[in-house]
Amino acid sequence: MTASPVVPSPFLRLRQWWTRPSAHPAKVAQFDRPLAPWLFVAPQLLIVAIFFYWPSVQAVTSSFYLEDPFGFGAAFVGLDNYREALSSTEYRNIAGFTALFAATVTALSLGLGLLLAVKADAVMRGAGAYKTALISVYAIAPPVVGLIGMMMFDMHIGPFTKAAALFGWEMRVGIDYRDTAVALITVAVWKQIPYNFIFFLSGLQAVPSSVREAALIDARSGWRRFRDVTLPLLAPTGFFLLVINITYALFDTFGIIDVMVKDKPANNPITLVYKVYLDGFKGNDIGGSSAQSVILMVVVAALTVAQFRLIERRVHYG
């Protein structure tokens, strides 16, 4: 993730650049030789081509073939791989869990991230040192948090498992479907909260204090001030995070799932991405796995377009 937390909405900048290129004439460099700009972007283009376009094309191609598991050849089977994936009950169940998982993780990590940010913001107004301390901790944490989270649910030493046991809930993560689902969601949310927290916090800090003060005079109820003034001003940040979080829940949770299900995917909840990996790399069904990844690609693209179409228009950019 390359976006910097100090900018509330990277999309805004992207959009401004896209729709009004002449609005910042000072930033537009003029090149005398038309070759120069291409040379500058060439390394980036190369990386995108090698690691993104090429595999995508490969995936689409091989999704139409049935490949011999031992690599002795491939037979063209048309849409058979797609038909097979979409008609399989197992695939549909996994798709169902994936949707549930993505929705829950996104909602919880956005909600909790926002809640923490609002609380931190209230304490931190004007206290500069405090702010730096809080943010630096949260900025370091995410990769470590994922690992720690998995240990927390360890069947033998995990404190969460022990805490659950106190309430008579014998958690068997990696063995029981529902227990694993709870653990997966918890750790995935936990890992994403700091990221959302930082963005929401910087969004909150960007709300001018005089606007807050005007609201303080205009409305007695803190909830109304939050709902009618703060929240709309945070919307661009929220929208950006929504897109990022859904993508995170769909793809970046792979590592968490891999550790939790511990090679016993049979009766454990997994997401579509993990299924792609299982079928392709464990099951050696390259064609089926490719078809699944193409389906996933289409779904994500559709989702992103829908988000931009439906929500982005209602978001207010300063």
Added chain:
Amino acid sequence: MAEILLEHVGKTYPGGTQAVSDVSLSVADGEFIVLVGPSGCGKSTLLRMVAGLEDISAGTVTIGGRVVNRLEPAERDIAMVFQNYALYPHMTVRENMSWGLKNRRIPKDEIAARVEEAARMLELHPYLDRKPRALSGGQRQRVAMGRAIVRQPAAFLFDEPLSNLDAKLRVTMRGEILKLQKRLGTTALYVTHDQLEAMTLADRLVVLNGGQIEQVGRPLEVYHRPASTFVAAFIGAPAMNLLDARIEAGHLRLAGVDLGRVEGEARAVTLGIRAEDLQLLQSGGLPFRIDVIEELGAGRVVHGFVEDQPLCVSLPSGAELPAQLHLGVAPEALHLFDAITGKRLPQSVHRSAKVRA
């Protein structure tokens, strides 16, 4: 509409900055009070304590007979206009004005009527459905005024509302604010460091210095009888000349020249003379050496020295001036201040029998 009463109000910021100390002031219903003073003297702090945006460290603030020290800003029945307007950027002009009313559960048609009325007064009709970012600075300023007006508060609080506007617009808006306040008859506290704004708007001026009240009075009273050298130097442009002079044997002497009779024993005093109270003489009077001349069109301000003390004189534009001038001043136009404390001295200067002033 209400009176505002400040009693021994003080503010100490966390960290120990004493921003305001022991300020007592009684503002009558419908009065326009201007708080004026140099940067950092505590004007904003005082205003924000009345608004409820800062805690009050000492004393009490009473608005319309209610002690408001412990009330939320929204409960104090005040409306504030901020320097940077502080409009809600995601709301239209109409929503900006009506949101505060909605939160007070005022009926819909009443809200509509008030917004309508304010829009008419401020000529905001064409912009009602625009967002603030699509308005000019002056229009935003008017929306901020409108948001305050529709509330029909007990008092308006203004914190340098015009300082982000250009000079011409500032003069126009100044007039509009004054007209509106008089028409509505709403008590107003207005903070500025622009003394021209202060002079033209105020029913009474409050001059603050280092968190304390230096002088309270009608603008002309403050102008003609400044209570201290601080006020004398702050109010009026060009600033009042402050010179080291002496009382000797019942006469006020500056640069060896007798300026008039004055009571009191021999001592050093600070003598205040407004630039426009000095006149050219053919001979005699104060010897004045010209340094720089500022031509202002309608007149000129001449900077120079009496002995080694700097002095400036307002003169009508006209012919070339010689390098040396003779200046005279009427004794009634002289202000005497204590040389050490800077406080105004009670005695006044009278025409000497034998000396021509």
